[in-house]
Amino acid sequence: MKLVLKDVCKEIRKKTILSHIDLELESGNVYAFVGENGSGKTMLFRAISGLMDLTSGSITLDGKELHKDFEVLPNLGLTIENAGLYPELTGMENLRLLARLNKKIGDEEIREAIERVGLDPKDRRTYRKYSLGMKQRIVVAQAIMEKPDILLLDEPTNALDEDGVDLVRKIILEEKERGALVLIADHNPEDIRLLADKVFYISRGVVSEEKER
Amino acid sequence: MKYYFRFLIVPLLLGAVSFLLYAARLPEVPATTVLLNTAFQNTHLMPDDIPEILTRFLPLLLFQIFYGTMIYRHFCTASIYYFSRKTKRVRWFLPECGILFLYALAYSAVLLFSGIGIVAAFGKLRWDPGFLPLMVYYLLIYSLFLFFTTLAINILSILVTGSAAFIIVEAVNLICIAVYSVLDPVSKKAAGYVAPSYVTPDYVEPNFLRDWMWAIRPNFIANLNLSLHRDGLGVPEGLINLKDLDFGLNGSIVYFLVLSVIVIVAGCLIVTKHSFIESNKETGGVFS
Numbered sequence: 001m002k003l004v005l006k007d008v009c010k011e012i013r014k015k016t017i018l019s020h021i022d023l024e025l026e027s028g029n030v031y032a033f034v035g036e037n038g039s040g041k042t043m044l045f046r047a048i049s050g051l052m053d054l055t056s057g058s059i060t061l062d063g064k065e066l067h068k069d070f071e072v073l074p075n076l077g078l079t080i081e082n083a084g085l086y087p088e089l090t091g092m093e094n095l096r097l098l099a100r101l102n103k104k105i106g107d108e109e110i111r112e113a114i115e116r117v118g119l120d121p122k123d124r125r126t127y128r129k130y131s132l133g134m135k136q137r138i139v140v141a142q143a144i145m146e147k148p149d150i151l152l153l154d155e156p157t158n159a160l161d162e163d164g165v166d167l168v169r170k171i172i173l174e175e176k177e178r179g180a181l182v183l184i185a186d187h188n189p190e191d192i193r194l195l196a197d198k199v200f201y202i203s204r205g206v207v208s209e210e211k212e213r
Numbered sequence: 214m215k216y217y218f219r220f221l222i223v224p225l226l227l228g229a230v231s232f233l234l235y236a237a238r239l240p241e242v243p244a245t246t247v248l249l250n251t252a253f254q255n256t257h258l259m260p261d262d263i264p265e266i267l268t269r270f271l272p273l274l275l276f277q278i279f280y281g282t283m284i285y286r287h288f289c290t291a292s293i294y295y296f297s298r299k300t301k302r303v304r305w306f307l308p309e310c311g312i313l314f315l316y317a318l319a320y321s322a323v324l325l326f327s328g329i330g331i332v333a334a335f336g337k338l339r340w341d342p343g344f345l346p347l348m349v350y351y352l353l354i355y356s357l358f359l360f361f362t363t364l365a366i367n368i369l370s371i372l373v374t375g376s377a378a379f380i381i382v383e384a385v386n387l388i389c390i391a392v393y394s395v396l397d398p399v400s401k402k403a404a405g406y407v408a409p410s411y412v413t414p415d416y417v418e419p420n421f422l423r424d425w426m427w428a429i430r431p432n433f434i435a436n437l438n439l440s441l442h443r444d445g446l447g448v449p450e451g452l453i454n455l456k457d458l459d460f461g462l463n464g465s466i467v468y469f470l471v472l473s474v475i476v477i478v479a480g481c482l483i484v485t486k487h488s489f490i491e492s493n494k495e496t497g498g499v500f501s
Contacts, residue, residue: 012490043490049297051489070300071485078297083492084290088216094291101298101305142294 001027008057017043019205027181032196034189040205041185042081045152077148079139081155087128091138092121104146113145118167132159151175154185220279224320227272228327236336244344245448247328253438258397266390276320276359281366284309286497288371306484317359321352343448350462357469361476368480393434400425422456436465
């Protein structure tokens with residue numbers, strides 16, 4: 001599976017958010033995007049997912065173009081910084097509601113994903129009552145539960161304790177082994193270098209490549 | 214969807230409460246009277262009737278509050294995770310509209326039949342021949358009104374946030390109520406009519422409202438007041454066509470149907486074109 005970004009640009013109210021981005025990304029690899037807050041990492045992930053339209057340029061997946069052949073990337077797992085789940089539902093109910101949209105998995109796979117991030121599927125607390133770390137874990141669980149072909153993880157270790165960080169790193173490597181194309185965004189380059197096959201720097205919407213490992 | 218089912222308790226209680234006293238007071242109540250009472254009967258386009266109009270409007274307002282975020286809530290905190298799983302948003306949106314309409318239909322039916330149930334239980338209910346056809350009109354007109362106004366709140370919320378959308382739609386409703394409640398005196402004043410100081414028993418007040426159909430026809434409240442409509446349907450005299458206007462029930466259905474189609478088409482465009490540039494912090498919950 002090959003994801004290609006060609007001259008991707010995004011302007012919002014005449015301000016350049018993403019500037020002439022060219023990338024070729026292949027499955028079975030982990031690509032990291034490092035940059036300070038506000039550098040454009042989250043916007044890049046929103047653009048790649050298809051949830052945000054482009055001002056110019058194109059994004060193709062195996063030759064099929066986003067926004068022409070499909071509205072969002074198919075079989076995508078995603079976490080975006082500051083995006084939460086339904087506050088009035090439990091973790092299990094949240095994931096069940098999301099899983100029902102594509103009907104690819106049942107309760108057993110949902111329970112498995114919740115256990116994989118170290119939470120209890122039987123927890124009756126609503127998402128609203130979760131701690132920040134639990135919220136982050138359940139969001140990661142929704143991203144991986146359907147065994148996506150492409151995984152976009154924006155600051156996936158935010159608010160996590162040391163155990164949580166280790167767990168997410170382990171999940172990222174497992175997903176890579178499974179053959180998924182994994183993209184991670186983080187503001188901490190040290191965290192990310194341990195996992196990534198290739199690291200990109202992003203600053204003011206411009207992406208530059210670090211030498212390959 | 215189960216979450217929204219619980220709100221059907223509201224019309225059940227409101228319908229019952231509004232007829233509890235009424236049921237015991239009269240020896241026999243025709244079912245049509247219960248229906249027309251639920252449908253803005255006894256509101257005569259005069260400012261004195263504003264409290265009555267607002268009371269009759271309350272159940273409709275509550276529907277708009279409870280179901281005003283039913284579709285919009287997916288555009289709130291979890292929107293990123295919800296819509297990253299939907300490759301065709303219109304295919305998702307149209308069935309959601311269908312579910313909202315079914316809730317509107319169920320809500321209108323529960324409001325009517327809880328009142329009828331109370332009258333049957335505590336008073337004496339009479340099934341009159343005009344009831345059945347009028348009930349069909351009532352269900353269609355009320356569910357279409359509830360549907361398109363509540364869908365409008367859901368759709369506008371995507372553009373301007375939930376509370377702003379609610380204020381916009383309710384402002385339109387309030388304008389309709391305000392216009393409706395002054396039509397009788399305004400039409401008389403415009404015609405230069407001065408009420409005679411002494412009237413004989415056979416004096417018939419001239420009907421100036423017929424010249425004001427341009428203001429009555431588009432008014433939501435006028436369309437919801439079934440007693441103002443022309444079509445008899447076997448309903449006893451004095452219960453319907455109260456103002457002798459050229460105002461058909463079919464016209465009200467067509468009017469609300471056209472508005473529903475406009476809101477659905479606008480919704481399809483807005484839902485499809487919506488770009489998730491910022492994370493929406495609204496929860497989309499009714500009480501949160």
